[in-house]
Amino acid sequence: MDKKEILSAFCLEGTVAEVKPLGNGLINDTYQVTTVEADRPDYVLQRININIFTDVEMLQRNIELVTGHLRRKITLAPSHPRTPDNIDRRVLRFIPTHEGKTYHRDAEGQCWRVSVFIPNAVTLDEVNEETSYQAGRAFGEFEQMLSDLPEPLGCVIPDFHNMEFRMEQLREAVKQDPLGRAAGVKDILDLYERDADRMCQGERLFRDGKLPQRICHCDTKVNNMMFDAKTGEFLLVIDLDTVMPSLFFSDYGDFLRTAANTTVEDDPDLEKVHFREDIFRSFTRGYVESVRSFFTPLEIELLPYAVELFPFMQSVRFMWAYILGNNYWKWNYPEHNLDRARNQLRLYQEVCRHEEMMTEFILRC
Numbered sequence: 001m002d003k004k005e006i007l008s009a010f011c012l013e014g015t016v017a018e019v020k021p022l023g024n025g026l027i028n029d030t031y032q033v034t035t036v037e038a039d040r041p042d043y044v045l046q047r048i049n050i051n052i053f054t055d056v057e058m059l060q061r062n063i064e065l066v067t068g069h070l071r072r073k074i075t076l077a078p079s080h081p082r083t084p085d086n087i088d089r090r091v092l093r094f095i096p097t098h099e100g101k102t103y104h105r106d107a108e109g110q111c112w113r114v115s116v117f118i119p120n121a122v123t124l125d126e127v128n129e130e131t132s133y134q135a136g137r138a139f140g141e142f143e144q145m146l147s148d149l150p151e152p153l154g155c156v157i158p159d160f161h162n163m164e165f166r167m168e169q170l171r172e173a174v175k176q177d178p179l180g181r182a183a184g185v186k187d188i189l190d191l192y193e194r195d196a197d198r199m200c201q202g203e204r205l206f207r208d209g210k211l212p213q214r215i216c217h218c219d220t221k222v223n224n225m226m227f228d229a230k231t232g233e234f235l236l237v238i239d240l241d242t243v244m245p246s247l248f249f250s251d252y253g254d255f256l257r258t259a260a261n262t263t264v265e266d267d268p269d270l271e272k273v274h275f276r277e278d279i280f281r282s283f284t285r286g287y288v289e290s291v292r293s294f295f296t297p298l299e300i301e302l303l304p305y306a307v308e309l310f311p312f313m314q315s316v317r318f319m320w321a322y323i324l325g326n327n328y329w330k331w332n333y334p335e336h337n338l339d340r341a342r343n344q345l346r347l348y349q350e351v352c353r354h355e356e357m358m359t360e361f362i363l364r365c
Contacts, residue, residue, distance in 0.1 A: 007033060007043075007114065009097045009112075010096070012033075013035070013041060014040030016034075019032070028047060028049050029046065029047040032117060033045050041088075042116075042119070043116060044117050045113075045114050046112065046114075047112055048110075048112065050111055056103055056105075058154040062156060062240075063102070063243070064094070065151055067091055067240070069149050070091040070145055071093075074087055075087060090236050091236055092115050092240065093115060093116045094114065120229045121228060121235055122226065126222070127259045127279060128279075129278055129281075129282040131222050133285060133286040136282065137234070139220045139237065139287065142251075143291060144291060144293065153243065154244065156241065160242070161246055161249065163202060163203060170320045173323045173324050174323060178323075179323070179325050181323050182323055185323075185338065188319065188341065188345060201305070211298060211302075212296065212299075213245040213246060214248050215243065216243070216246040216248065217237060217242065217250075218242035218246055218250045218251065222259065224238055225238065226238055248295070249305075252287055253310035254310050256283060257314060260307075261274075261275070263343075265340055265343055265344060265347075266339055267343055270342060274350055275351050275353075284361065285365055288300075288362065289365075292365075304362065307351050312348040315341045315344035315348060319338070319341040
């Protein structure tokens with residue numbers, strides 16, 4: 001499909017000069033659109049992965065509600081100049097089609113959207129104390145600013161971070177055991193069952209009305225933030241596809257699962273798996289600064305549990321994929337998902353050993 005033909009469906013300012021690939025995203029195909037006129041914006045064109053995001057209408061409605069709410073708050077904030085260009089550097093702006101939607105379905109059934117390109121802005125991949133603190137502040141503030149969103153969001157990926165659901169998925173996979181792998185990992189399966197009740201407490205607390213859902217980003221990584229290329233100032237949170245109602249664990253715990261591991265999640269050498277206290281402290285300090293004004297006492301109390309939950313959950317999910325024959329994540333060798341499961345289980349055990357430290361630090365924050 002010709003990209004310029006797709007772009008003609010949107011209400012762009014300026015004349016399209018060039019369309020070239022942008023970034024290396026694993027889900028959506030992304031392109032930078034350059035315009036001829038110097039006084040007109042450039043754009044980002046994305047093909048939405050409709051195999052993952054099956055309800056594009058819901059997806060884009062969520063994004064419109066979130067960006068609209070953030071834009072109104074940023075416009076009224078005294079700390080930012082009230083100019084359109086400045087606001088476009090603080091929250092994503094999606095361009096409507098001539099029919100008034102923020103996405104276009106082409107003749108082949110593929111869905112596309114366009115946002116304003118943010119010049120002189122960069123993403124960062126390095127996880128250190130400073131970027132972790134910035135991430136904590138940013139994602140906590142993101143939740144805080146959306147805490148009074150007047151309209152409900154749809155759930156774009158049902159049960160995405162539901163621990164009860166993930167345990168039932170695994171148990172069903174063990175029953176099926178299509179490749180006869182379950183017996184060889186019985187020791188790990190027994191560990192999951194030993195701790196399953198405690199790790200599923202979030203869902204029970206929510207059903208009992210003791211734990212609220214928040215509007216969460218659900219993909220809290222350092223490279224889902226943009227910074228000013230000259231000053232290094234944090235600008236905005238990006239990649240809003242997974243924004244949806246969830247327990248707060250989704251943002252706090254998942255960041256630390258990846259950022260506070262001393263090695264990558266598929267490293268088979270478990271001696272390299274340790275929990276980085278420096279990253280925990282930095283991210284937590286920033287996050288608590290942003291959320292303490294609206295979080296409940298129970299949510300604050302459960303912050304250490306959230307750090308334990310996500311490596312446990314991810315280990316369960318990797319084991320589920322391994323038992324069923326590696327049918328979900330890409331893999332490089334037959335035992336790849338098993339190595340991932342063992343790695344994340346070790347990280348979970350390492351985090352549990354730091355529970356007292358985490359609790360004391362959070363109370364000081």
